[in-house]
Amino acid sequence: MSLDSDLDPNRQRLGSIMAAAAATRATGPGEHTVLLPRISTDPLDDLVERVRPQLGRAVDSLHVAAALEADGLTDRGARVEYGYHDVFALATEVFRRLGPRLPVTRDQAGRDPKAWRESLRLIAHGPLYVLPSTAFPAVLAIVGRRSLVLGLVVASVLGWVYAGATAHAAYRMLGFGRPRAAARVLTAAALTAPLAGLAAGAALLGLAGGGPALVALIACLVAYQLTSTVLVCYRRERWLALALTPAFLAGSAYLVLGPGLRPWSVGAAAGGVLAAFLSAVLLGVRRGRAAVLPEPPLRVALRPEVPALLGVSAYGLCSAVLLLHAEAPYLLGRLDIAIAAAPLILSMGVVEWRAERFRPQAVALVRRVERPAQFVRGVRRLLARETAICVLAPAVPAVALLAGLAQLGLLSAAGIVMTAAHVALGGAYLIAFLLAGRDRFGWLCGSMLAAMTVHLGLGWFAGAAPLLGRPGSALLDTSLYLGSVLLLQAFFLLGLVPILGQARHYR
Template sequence: MSGSLRPKPPKAGDTLPAIPRPRHGNAPKAPDADLAPDPLDALAERLDGFVAAAVHPDEVAALLESDGMTDDHIRLAYGRADSFALAEDLYARVARRHPAPQAPPAGARFAGLANCLLRGLVFALPGLAYVLAAPLLAGEPGRSGLPGGTVPLLAGALTGWVWNQALSHRAHTWLGLGDRPAAARALLTGAPPGALAGAGVALAVAAPGETPAAVFAAGQALYLAAATVLLVLGRERALLGALVPLAGAVPAFRWDLPDPLRIGLLLASLAATAVLAALALRPGLRRTAAGRGGPPRAASLPYGLFGLGSGLLVLHAGTGTTPVSGAAAVVALTLSMGPAEWLLHRFRGESLSRLRTLTTAREFRRAVTGTLVLCVGGYLTVLTALLLAATPLRPGAPRPELPDLLALLLVGAALWLGLLLQAFGAVLGAATVCLLAAAAQTALPGAGPAATGGAAAVLAVLTCVLLVRPTAHRP
């Protein structure tokens, strides 16, 4: 092992240091049976590098279990009850030796920030499509006091969020296995049905007179599918180029544009996004792109449910005290996804750094908790700044009131903590909490702050319970 790096627990397929097994049967006896060497000493010597760098005995237990050491074998060979008891003895026998951390390269703290900000921008720019389409969708008031066409638009968007969140997870799993053609194949087979599902749901729920909104929702479904392909495959800059025609919406904030121009700009952006996505999916057409086995499809379901829950929370945030403040809240949340992603990377990076340098589990818990507080505080600060910047985009927009700001910050905290849990694999808990909060807001619209506040509190507790453990950050 390198003297400057912490030994990493083995991954699937890696070869562990040879763990000695006591001899049985006809093994030669020691010269003095009373002084026979303890097999645990030999095991501690073999695993010295791993155990010395561990922050907690659970890391050692995970190492033993990854080698296939069962509790029965441990009781027979080492006289300990299970892998955890054996790990505690090994941890106690080996002195802690943590290598001095390497100095981070210049600019490492802000590595990836530009790409995350780019992703935040491409998340937000599609909102200009609604500005362009607003006069085309205007009509009689719709159901439940909502503007006409709102129901098909929301139904199509939620369907797309759920489907594409699950599809993204499945494709990212293939990318994690190093099989990019298989990831393209998964997107090629999954994106078209997702677009059809979103369009079909929007058309199915459209009431008489809402046909223009349903057609727009169908185009929205196609865009969501194509954008998912480009984002998963790392083509953010190509997607940004495809969204350039939507910049024509900027004059529409003050002047009325001809309907043919509005339609032309929308179709140009949609066509460019679809073409770029089709080009990116060409590797998925190869015969060898199907992959073997692959991740189970059911594993992606919780990610789709989290997309539903978080999407509903964002939509509820758009129903602020005034339509203007609600629109500004949605813009702020969308733009904040870029900084949010960067802060997620920072949290993981800082946690891994502490895992390599700290010597006790208590120190690690304290350091990770402090990093978590800083990241959440940083995200909420950015979200506040974005809300204040987005509010004046429309002439005569009032400043956001304190209740609106607090409600937005609660939603933001719940979303960021949910994304953090999702990044560490605890997506089912995050999805459940977000869905319950969204359901409470739907059933009792006045309970919005209480529901999102409760969700943020529960997610904070789950985060502290799960992510202060060293084993949660094991590479």
């Protein structure tokens, strides 16, 4: 469709009528009179016939309105061209003239039997993210606490950005029907992940000291993040779980039975990462070779995605810094604050699941209501409900965590507040997923930078900004962080609400 027809969908129809009129005036020598079919005098009939191939199975007038808006028809066009007050009044009449829709069969209306399997797959992502964590105590005894903290911070930031950009590029290629390009992206990312980790570890070694164990730790962590990205993209979470379960069991045994199992814990963790890495690479190579249809070169295919990839990378960087900047000062000495993010990470699969389910629920809402105002109210209630679910999901393990820390005598008020902040982040990340689905990466990054600025700025003036060298009350610092998270949620809502109720997004 040309740009002109996008801006005014009736212009193409008007041009066709003018061409037909010109044809009827052709009377030169040797020319024949052209008899044209009778054209309806009602422009709405022409509109109905034009949209019938696309909307012959429209479920309601709101569905029609969304299609008309997506084609560029505005309220002014509805008034000037067709004599209706707005697009929705016009859509109601178009829907009536389209005729009765075909009945939905019981099989179509029923729930997909694979829906729960897919839901469980997404929910399992949270436990998969924390599966290798039981090996950290054994690694701590080898590399030392300072090196472990530095390694976790560097690997988390690098892996988060790298994995986010890789997943976005791969899903875009799969969406365009280019499985070979997607496989090449995933395979290349998996193969280069350990090299990127080694380079980052060597740079950290030069800046902050450490040893070969620190470099190996960062390489393994980055490799695991990219490996999990490949296996998740190909829905092979089971392989990841099988590869890392021995590491989880060995790490748990080390915590219970003591230092004698340290080599087994570290070896099982390294072996699990290696097994998952090899599985991911081989799977990517096999999927690439299985693609038979011709595709453009990878560089050509990825060139239009560069702006989006930059946006995704910036979003991943800001997300990692948002989590780590508040916890980093406490990783060496305050256990209850340092592990406050664990409930959020454990429940991130639930957040992904509810974000995936949001659009189908909104589409179902479009089919149930008749007026735009009803849809707007319904979709806002839907957002409130889903946000509450994503807050409740980390709240349940958070209560268990706080109870355990209290039993050990390690719980403080600052730890409770920091845990509450990460529980609130569950709802914020749901809204972030919805904004990312609409490519609002600039708004996401700006909002997170603003929230971090508020946290650190107020902490600086109050003398409670340990990240900036102003150690003070941990309770005040964590309270400011909780306030910045709530402010972040408000910023996200400001970016989402104006587009949330636009029915054309849920066709």
